[in-house]
Amino acid sequence: MLGATATAAAAVTGCSRVAARAGDIQLAAKAGRARLLSDSTVSTAVFGYGGQVPGRELRLRQGDRLRVSVKNELQEETTVHWHGIRLPNAMDGVPHLTQKPIKPGETFLYDFVAPDAGTYWYHPHHNSSQQVGRGLYGPLIVEEAEPIKVDRDITWLLGDWRLLEDGQISDDFGNMHDSMHAGRVGNTITINGRAPQPLAVRTGERVRLRLINAANARIFGLKFAGHSPKIVALDGQPVTPHEPSGSVLVGPAMRVDLIIDMVGDPSLKFAVEDTFYKGLEYTLTTLEYGPNPLRQALLTTPIALPPNRIAEPHLRAATRHEITFSGGMGGGMGMMGGGMMGGGMGMMGGMSWAINGVSATSHTHEPMLTFARGKTVVLNLNNDTAWWHPIHLHGHSFRVISRNGKPTAHREWQDTVLMPPRETAEIAFVADNPGDWMFHCHVLEHQAAGMMANLRVA
Amino acid sequence: MRKIIKSAMFGLGLALTAPAVAAGGAKPVAVLYKNPQCDCCETYAKYLRVHGYEVKVQATHDLPLIKKKHGIPTALEGCHTTLVGGYVVEGHVPVKSLNKLLAQRPKITGISLPGMPTGSPGMMGPKTKPFKVFAFNKAGRSAVYSVE
C-alpha cells in the first residue's frame, strides 16, 4: 500500500528527490564519511544512519504505520527518538525510561502509527550531544491526505558542525564552556549534509520549504531577501499562515514549514541570511532564478494546512504547574546557583542546569509531576537564566498560549518552545498519552548538564 | 587532563625576552574573543578601554577551540579570552595584574582569573574575597601570579 501511493504523492507535491517511502525500513546507526565542505577533496568521519548524513528521508502518509528496524553498528549504545510524533511510550526511544539502550550489534524494532501530518525528524536520545553532533539524524515527513498545492516540496535539514582545520569533527564534546554557555554551537553549517548550494527557483513558483534544525545548540534566524515567506506549520503542526515578525526563528529540534512564492524576476539572485547571532551574521545560501518563469501570475490557492486531530485543552478545568529553569553562566551576575565564585570553571562546584531546582543526572528518576490521564495541564515556564532554551516535551504537542503574560496571536501547537532569556511562556495540553515522558532542553549540552525531567501521565 | 601544580613556579618574574611587542610606550591592542550572547565580556572590554587599552571584540562560536589552542588549562577557564602583547589573558583579570604582566614580561603563556567571580571587572555584585590571578605556561602548569 505504501509503495503504491509513492508515485502519486511525488506527483502531487513535486518532490525534487525520490524519498524513501516508509513501511518496513532497515536503518543502521554506524560510522561513515561525509563531504560536508565545499572542498570536495575533504571528507569528514561522521556517525550516520546508513553511514550517511542525513539519514534517509522517511516519508509516509498520515495514519500510516511505520516499522523501522534499527541496527546498532556503532561501538556504543544508542536509541532512536521520533521527535514530535505522538506515539506509544514504548516507541519513544528514551534509554532506560522507555526501552533498554540498543547495544552494539543489537537491533530494535520501532513500530508505530504516525497520527499527525507534518515535518518531523529522528535522532538518538542516548549520549545525544555526541551522537547528534556527529551526524545521527534524518527527516521524517508525514504527508497530509489532501496536501496543499505547491510546485515543490523541499526539506532543508540544517546541520551544525564543530570542525577542526583538517575538516574533522572536534572531539571536545562535553566541555565546560559549551555546557554552561550556549551549548555546542559549531562553525560549519550544512543543508541536508552538504555545504549549502544555491537553490534554483523559477519566477512564479510556489515552494513548501520544510526547515528542520538538527543542530545541537545553534539557533537559526533566517531572512529571505526580497521574499515574504509564510509560516504554515510549526513543529509539524499547522498554524494560521502568517509572516514571521523579523526572521524565521528555528531553535534546535524545531521545524518550520514555509510557503514561499517566488516573486523575483528571472535571472536574479536573493540572499538567505542567518542573522540570529549579533556580529556573526552570514549568508546561508541564495535563491537563484532561472531565465524562464514558471507562470505569470502567482498561485492563489489556499496555503492553510488541514489541522491534525489533537485534543483541545480545556483551560478552565486545567491543572496548573510552575516550572522554573535555572543555572548556567549568569549574564553579569556571576554563577547562578552558587558554588563557583572565584573557583575555576573546571572545578564544577555546583555547576549545572536545573528544572525546579533539580539537576538530573540520568534519564531515570522519579517523575517531577504526574498528570491524570485526559486532563488539561497548563505549565507556566519561567526561564530564569541568561540563555535561550528550546524546551521539548515528548509524547504530546502543546499549545503555546502566552508569552510574558501576553496571549500568543496564533496559539501555536509546538513540541519544542524556544524561550529567550528571562522570559516566560505558558503551554497547555491534554495529557492524553500515558507513560513517562521526557521534558528537557534541546540544547543537548544543557540537557546533559541536568536540564531534563520526566513527567508522568497516568 | 592537565594538572595544576601550585608549588611549581616556572620562571615567574624572570623578565628576560619579550614574546612580542616592546614594553613601555603605548599599550598594545587587545583582541577579546567572546560568546556572541555573553554581556559580561563586553563590560570587561569597556573596562580595559577605560584603562587605556584599545580593544577589538570578536564574537565567536569557537571559544572552546580558542582556549585549547592557546593552552588555557581547563581549571583556569573563564568566560572570554583576550590576546594582548603576546600573552593570553583569560577571564576578568584586573588591569593591575595585566599592566604588571606587560611591564615585566615573564616567560609564561598568560594569566587567568578563573570562573566569573562577582565584583571582578565586568562582573556585577560584591567582591567577596581577594582575586587570585594565576599564571600558566604551555605545559599546562600554573601558579599564583598575583592576589588583588
Ligand SMILES: [Cu+2]
Ligand atoms: Cu537550554
